[in-house]
Amino acid sequence: MSTQLLAAEGETNPIGLPWGEVLIGAIGFAVLVWVLAKFVWPMFEKAYAERTQAIEGGIAKAEQAQNEAKAALEQYQAQLAGARE
Amino acid sequence: MSTQLLAAEGETNPIGLPWGEVLIGAIGFAVLVWVLAKFVWPMFEKAYAERTQAIEGGIAKAEQAQNEAKAALEQYQAQLAGARE
Amino acid sequence: MSVIQQLADVNVDIAGNIGTMGYGLAAIGPGIGVGIVWAAYINSTARQPESAGLTRTYAFLGFAVSEALALLGFVVPFIL
Amino acid sequence: MSVIQQLADVNVDIAGNIGTMGYGLAAIGPGIGVGIVWAAYINSTARQPESAGLTRTYAFLGFAVSEALALLGFVVPFIL
Amino acid sequence: MSVIQQLADVNVDIAGNIGTMGYGLAAIGPGIGVGIVWAAYINSTARQPESAGLTRTYAFLGFAVSEALALLGFVVPFIL
Amino acid sequence: MSVIQQLADVNVDIAGNIGTMGYGLAAIGPGIGVGIVWAAYINSTARQPESAGLTRTYAFLGFAVSEALALLGFVVPFIL
Amino acid sequence: MSVIQQLADVNVDIAGNIGTMGYGLAAIGPGIGVGIVWAAYINSTARQPESAGLTRTYAFLGFAVSEALALLGFVVPFIL
Amino acid sequence: MSVIQQLADVNVDIAGNIGTMGYGLAAIGPGIGVGIVWAAYINSTARQPESAGLTRTYAFLGFAVSEALALLGFVVPFIL
Amino acid sequence: MSVIQQLADVNVDIAGNIGTMGYGLAAIGPGIGVGIVWAAYINSTARQPESAGLTRTYAFLGFAVSEALALLGFVVPFIL
């Protein structure tokens, strides 16, 4: 067993595997990539969209709250100014 | 790497410890830890902190503005009450 | 002294590798362990369907680490 | 020195391949494990019939991965 | 060099095929597994008699796949 | 070349057929499995006495298929 | 051609009958099975004392069919 | 006295290392133990999802120490 | 009388140390026992989180004394 294989090493490529093994490994990996692209990538995209949404939403909400508060403040100050007259 | 050499020697012990591999592995890991700790993780932490700042800080700012507005409202009402007397 | 009286009639014809028995033994535990893990997952999912997503990760984890022990028994004959 | 005194009466007649014992051992665990998985599925389906569809996938998955260990034991004698 | 000093008294009389032990081992797991499957079916039918029809398919399926492992052990000695 | 130096002191005295061990092993699993089946039947009958008639068929079936594995182990040595 | 180079130092001293081992193995499973059956009887009787008469009949049957396997192991060495 | 009558027909072809059986045996217990630990974690997480973080450390710890016994059996043949 | 007709073709190539099997056997029990202990700890912690501190000592204790048996089996080959 080992002599045969060792003799074979000499002729093989620097990656040390017969092309058959490389090919079968590549086919398996291609199937894996296809499945991941089909089922996992959309989940990643969704997660990304949700995350950006959440951040944007959070920032927007914070800004909105700030604006509202500012608007209220201005209104009151305006009223205050009006009342003082 | 020649076939004769391989054929000449016995098999490599799969649980042997080639010190060259240990060394290369250690150097590689050390470089990885150092580079990531120096250039990558702080950036992420900064991004996290900024994000928190942007959202929570924004909300805090909004709250502060709201408090100011409330204070102004109270002041206004107090003045109003005082004016009515 | 050299008294010999032998009436043998031997007919042995055995073959095989002890490594097969090694793998066989190594498959006993994981075979049962994997069964236990999936049984637990089936039971808990049936009872609390909303927990299926939470526990699925651990079902796969338990299955993989238990199965790995048997697959290890598959390669031991190669390195020994 | 050459003292021999032998009174053998051997009559051995054994045959077979150790690989059969390897498969036999490898079938113990999965045999039990598969039983456990299906028992869990039967029990949980009987209790929550509405969960049958949800857990069926996992029953078949658990059965397949446990059974695979025994089938591997079937192949091992050929490659060892 | 030829120093021999042997005082044997052998009397062996063994026969048989290792495949029988292989089958014997292969029958342990399924024997228990089949028992577990039917026990689960009996228990769940007794508790929810209306689920008997639903789970019967799976009881027979579980029994068949577990039993198959033993029957495979019956065939292995012939092809090995 | 003929270098022999042997100091044996053998005293073996074994008899029997490996098939007996095969049957012995094959009886372990069904012995337990049959016990599990009847235990389940006893338990479920005690809890739901009205289900006794419904499950009796399956108790006998489960017992028969589990027991069959042991009886097969009885036959294997003859055909191998 | 007659190249012999042997440096053995054997010292074996075994005795016994394989049939007794087969018998011993065949007694293990039913022994456990018998324990399971009667344990189930005691448990179910403790819970539903009024069902004792009904389940006792089945306990006796389960007990008998489980131990029959051991008895069968008793005769295997004689006919093999 | 020197009566010899021998009609042998031997054909043995066995190979392998006993260490493989050692690993196989060492993998039985951990295989089951790991399965039990993860089954317990799955069940308890499904029932009390809020306890998942608390018990995860112990699930991994229990898995690691049980698995360690099998991994030890992996290297024992090398150091013995 | 001296009729000999022998056509052997032996090719044995076995190696290894029985101590590995000793360790393997010694690891079965503790492997399962450790799993049971941690499973119990996980279950009880999930149900009564406030008892985690109280029972942790005993979880570690039970794990240690069970593991000790396997580690002893690791040492036995060296001192025997």
Place this chain on the structure above:
Amino acid sequence: MSVIQQLADVNVDIAGNIGTMGYGLAAIGPGIGVGIVWAAYINSTARQPESAGLTRTYAFLGFAVSEALALLGFVVPFIL
């Protein structure tokens, strides 16, 4: 008649003490038993913390007598 044609290539290299297997076997039962005892103690303490003092004595007692069986197996090879 004296036809001999033998092409042996034996290469056995086994070592070790059977006592290690004896200890290994003796450790299976106690390894599981100790685990069961402590699991029971952990469970019951978690449920009824006030009973911890009452049952602790019995937990240690059960652990001691179970462990003793394994330690006896440790001593047996020396005195046999």
Place this chain on the structure above:
Amino acid sequence: MSVIQQLADVNVDIAGNIGTMGYGLAAIGPGIGVGIVWAAYINSTARQPESAGLTRTYAFLGFAVSEALALLGFVVPFIL
């Protein structure tokens, strides 16, 4: 015809007494049995502390019967 070419390199070095394995096997059952008995006692005492006196008798009885079997295995090698 008389072609012999033998290159044996036997190096068996096994020591020990099979009686130790006998003890080891005998200790498996009681080791588990003792664990189960004490576990049951601990559980029932924790639940019904007032029943401790009643069940203690049964616990000790079960423990004694279980342990006795192991000690039998301890004695058998001496008298055999």
Place this chain on the structure above:
Amino acid sequence: MVDLTIAEKAARRSAAGGVWSLGHLRVCWAALVAGGAVLTLVGALVDGSRAAWGVVLGTVIVGAFFSFSAVVIAKVGERNPKGVLAAALISYVAKIVALGVVLVMIPRDGVFDTRWMAGAVGIGLFCWLGAHMRYVWTTKLFYVDPS
């Protein structure tokens, strides 16, 4: 009104045998003796007296094997229902050991033809279990003991 008579018979059986009825033993012994007699006759005709004695021994072994534990369990169960597990296990171990001794002691070429004995044990086993199963399957059983 067949059902009534069956019910009456069952009630009588339960009442007569006490709680621990061993009614199946009678049926099983009948089937066993019938099978054994036929096989003895066949053995005597085919292989002579050694075969016949072997069949008788085998039949006795089967009957004794099953009856022993059943009687022991019933006797223990009448006094202490919780002791049946111990009784079953102890009687099982006892008869297994006794059987092992018989297995080693029986001479292979004595008065008994061991192959016929083995066959008789196998066939007797099926007779006994078949009768027992039929008994369990056909007997009218009460959900609750009439007492």
Place this chain on the structure above:
Amino acid sequence: MNPVLSAATSILAAEGSGDGGFAPPSVEHSFFFDRLSDGSVIASVKAMVLLVLGVILIIAFFLASARKAAVMPSKMQFAGESMYGFVRNGIAIEVLGGTAGKKWAGFLASMFTFVLVLNLWGIIPFAQMPVNGHFAIPVMLAALVWVVYNAVGIKKHGFLGYLKLQTVIPGVMPAMHILLIPIEFLSNILLRPFTLAVRLFANMFAGHMLIGVAATGTIFLLQQGGVGYALFVLPAAASIFLVFFELLICALQAYVFTLLTAIYLEGSLADSH
């Protein structure tokens, strides 16, 4: 057998049909085919190349993702962040707690990515060798973990305090300590790094050998022809399934390694056993 197919399959196998018997890939074939001299310094050049390549790839990926870390993440940044966040929140902070968790998150995340990428080399075409299947790498990592968790413990509790923490189970009757202290020392100090290394190594090693056996089996059956054409589907399907299983194992072992590191660190930092 079809001559064209025969030629094709013999090129695929690159080792001739041999003597007809199936020769499974040896350890040499799978792991040590290009060792330097006797392999006592470097047992495989390819593994070292993959290791360095892996380190470069990780660094490049993370530098690219963190180069301009913005409040609104790009996809690249999101990928890097979620990987870091997974280790930081899911492992470090969950196991070690807030302050210690944030302190160790970087180290643990580096370890996770390092182990993961070196594992993944096993299923990537042309690489097809898990670097962690070389015992040296897991041993190096486990030794590092051992040094780190012991050093951290000794720094916090002092040498004797740390030994007491790791070996003494509180609340046990004193006589038991005669048995417990050696066992605890053995399992907490000596066996931990050992099992950490062997678990990772053995899993990757076995996975690679399995894939190799399935692939060579497929080729062998194709070369055999005849019934082999009917049977080759089985090992072919197995080798595709095994790629999925290996992805699971690769990720899992990286996770387990990192999580156990965190648990051991937590054990050293804890105030009581």
